[in-house]
Amino acid sequence: MTGERRRGRGRISLTAALLAVAVVVGGCASLPESSSPQAIGTITREPVVVSVPVPxxxxEPDLLLRDFFSASTDPADKHLAARQFLTxxxxxxxDDTASTTVVDKVDVLPESRADDQATYTIRANRVGQLDDGGQYQAVEGNFEAKVRLSKVNGEWRIDDLPPGVIMDRPQFLKTYQRKALYFLDPSGTTVVPDLRWIxxxxxxxxxxxxxxxxxxxxPALSDAVQNMAGKVSVLAPITKADGRSAGVGVGFGGLHIDFTGASAxxxxxxxxxxxxxxxxxxxxxxxxxxxxxxxxxPxxxxxxxxxxxxxxSSTNPMATTSTxxxxHGLVDGALVAVNDTGVSAMPGYFGTATTLESIALSRDGRLAAAVADTGKPEPEPRSALMVGPVEGFATPALEAGSMTRPTWSxxxxxxxxxxxGTSVVRVVRDPQGGQLVVLPVDTADxxxxxxxxxxxxLSRDGVRAALIVDGKVYVATVVPRPDGGxxxxxxxxxxxxxxxPALSLDWSSGEAIVVARAASDIPVVSVAVDGSRMDALPSRNLSAPVSSVDASVTTVFVADARAVFQLNNNDPAGDRYWREVPGLTGVKAIPILPG
Structure with missing residues (x-):
């Protein structure tokens, strides 16, 4: 093993882009219009030793119920810790397998109480649902259930409760850790994160x-990714790389894993x-x-x-072509290149046009697609999609009343x-005749x-799409069809x-999306792809509204009411604020990164 490879073994983190000054976890705690959100939890990176309550x-019965909810976050031995609170x-x-619901703001309301029996109504906000394999799904709504307690040998114990597990969110965040499993995109050239709570x-x-x-x-990803790990199994325990017994499998000596069936x-x-x-x-x-x-x-x-x-490294999920x-930027309807001292005009159609409303560069920066104003009076189509080499001639692909900012696969x-606003299409070049072809995307779901x-x-791995529909944010899966669609x-x-309402969004990584919302107090947030957390990004220096967002793993760019600003995700938490982009100081523009 060479010294160079040894130095490459340092621990890495794929979540640096999710640093935040305030955290809203679980997807259901609303962001306010006029005040900063309160930090109600963080996700810890280091191992956490959490002690769960015991009876x-x-x-008192109401306090015992709260202890029970805290103990329910320990799933070991069929929730043995929580069962100690039951008769x-x-x-x-x-039935602790019926469902797992994460709730917030739990109220324990007395219904009736006698010397040896008490009944309480549990009311809370539903914020999440934990499915098999640690799959988190953001939900909203009210939760209500009745719980009866009885005295056993002079101590209160729960005698009747609904099926399923109820977990209080703060305790859930202390007990569970969010990790990413990595599967393969359809081409097998990059890995795709699948977030789990463990x-x-x-x-x-x-x-x-x-x-x-x-x-x-x-299930949402099963038709869009490959899984070579699904073709093997692990029979022996994971061991340290020096061959010592695993039990742990963690240490300075690394890990050894033997996969049964991999030789085939x-x-x-x-x-x-x-x-x-x-x-x-x-x-x-x-x-x-x-x-x-x-x-x-081996x-x-x-x-x-x-x-x-x-x-x-060839499958690096954090790889980006942004650097x-x-x-680039869109200034006065034309594409410009941005450097530290200013902007320079681009040659070709996209750099000389004056009517571009939005534009996207391909992942390698060689192609561009822009929505241009046709100048035609209604009811004629007022938007045209122009596609071509970034420094060359552009060809009109289609015209319509409106089109969203383009995005490249x-x-x-x-x-x-x-x-x-309704029909999603793909524009490709026919390999036979070289003509641009407009193909519909199935959007029945x-x-x-x-x-x-x-x-x-589209996400950088091409497996997901982030959308704004009527001001709300969704993530959908991009599934290839047998017919090529x-x-x-x-x-x-x-x-x-x-x-x-959400105004604009972009992918910062395969695990998170940056969203600009129509609010002056917290105009930009970062949202986990599974909806499990929402991080309020700093608002210092920004002037609402923030109309456009473009992001990379390390940097978020936004266009607000005055100029273009950037936020470096690697800055210390106390020094994270929006700075004007060198080269675009005092310029009203829209930031453009590949994708």
Whole structure:
């Protein structure tokens, strides 16, 4: 193992873009219109040792109920910690597998009380639902249930309660950790995050992550990703790389995992399996190197002594072309390149036009697609989609009454937009004749969401799409069809409680979206892709409204009422504020990054 590869084994974090000055967790706690949101919880990166309550002698019944909800966050041994608060008969009847609901602002209201029996009504706000495999789904609504308690040997115990687990949100956040499983995009060229919430110690975490990886992606992603881990199994325990017994599987010596059935895979499939495993473990801050074998033999002889993230860098989920393509802007209806000293006009159609309303650059920066004002009077189409080389001639692809800001796919030169607020289309170039072809995208699953789509942005891995529909934020899955077409499926709300209509959005990473909302106090927030958290970004220096957002892993760019500003996600929390973009100081523009 070379010294260079040893230095590459440092622990990494794939969540730096989610730093925030205030946190709203769970997706249901609304952001206010006129005051800063209160920080009600954070997600801890380091292992957390959380003690759950045990029944206290002489405890009053209402306080015992609150202790029970706290203990319910420990799922070990069929929620044994919580069952201590139940009578034996109630413990036998309680089905803890029926559902898992995360609630906030729990009220314990007395209904009746006698010497040896008491009844309470539990009321709370539903903020989330935890499904099999730690899948979090943001929900909203009221929760209400009745619970009866009886005295057993002079101590209050719960005698009757509804099926399912109820978890108080603050305790849930202390007990569960959010981790990402990584699956493969359809082309097998990058990995795609699948967020899960897991209750496990750091020693248990490697085995739990590999178990979930083998079990496969959540249903919403199953038709859009590949899973090489689903073709193997792990029979022996995970061990330290030096061969000592695992129990833990964590330590300075790294990990050793032997996959049964991996020897039947071809070399490419084994390398893709390694990519999934390495990124999943590295993102969970489990130190490598990762010695991966299949039926006792190395998955790849080149890495017999262990894999690092450098060995799977080609599938890096955080890779971006923003630094190589650079920042561009839309100024006075034309595309410009931005540098530290100012802007420079671009050659070709996009740099000389004066009627561009929005524009998107392809992932490699070579192509552009722009919505231009046709200048035609109504009822003639007033918007035209122009596509072509970024420094060359553009070809009109279609005309319509309106079109959303274009967005480019990752693996093919195709641009997506929403026509007249309802129809999603892809524009590709016919490989035979070279003509631009407009193809419909199946959006049947989006129909129940609302009337008008005002924003559509494809994730960098191409597997998800973020949308604004009637001011609300959704994430849908991009599913390839056998006929070569695509569908947007399984849309999920991810910004419940946003408080104000969403105006613009963009992907900062595969795990988070930056959203500009119609509010002056907190105009920009970051939202987790599973809806489990909403982070208020700083508002210092911004003047509402914020009309446009473009983001990368490290930086968020916005256009407000005055100028273009940037927020560096790597700045210390106390020094994070919006700064004017060098080169665009005093210029009214729209920031443009690839995608």
């Amino acid at each position: 206290t002698p002489g405890r 034996p008969a109630a413990s036998d009847r309680w 209750s496990a110690t750091q020693e248990q975490m490697p085995g739990r992550l590999i178990e979930l990886l083998i079990a496969g992606p959540k 895979l071809d070399q490419n499939a084994r390398d893709l399996l390694a990519a999934q495993v390495v990124w999943t473990l590295a993102a969970a801050e489990i130190s490598g190197p990762y010695v991966l074998t299949g039926d006792g033999a 998955l790849d002889e080149r890495y017999a002594n262990g894999w690092t993230t450098a060995d799977v 190589t393509v650079g920042l 990752r693996t093919e030169p195709a641009v997506w937009t929403v026509v007249d 989006l129909a129940p969401l609302g009337a008008t789509i005002t924003e559509l942005r 695509y569908a947007l499926t399984a849309p999920r709300p991810v910004a419940i409680g946003l408080g104000s």
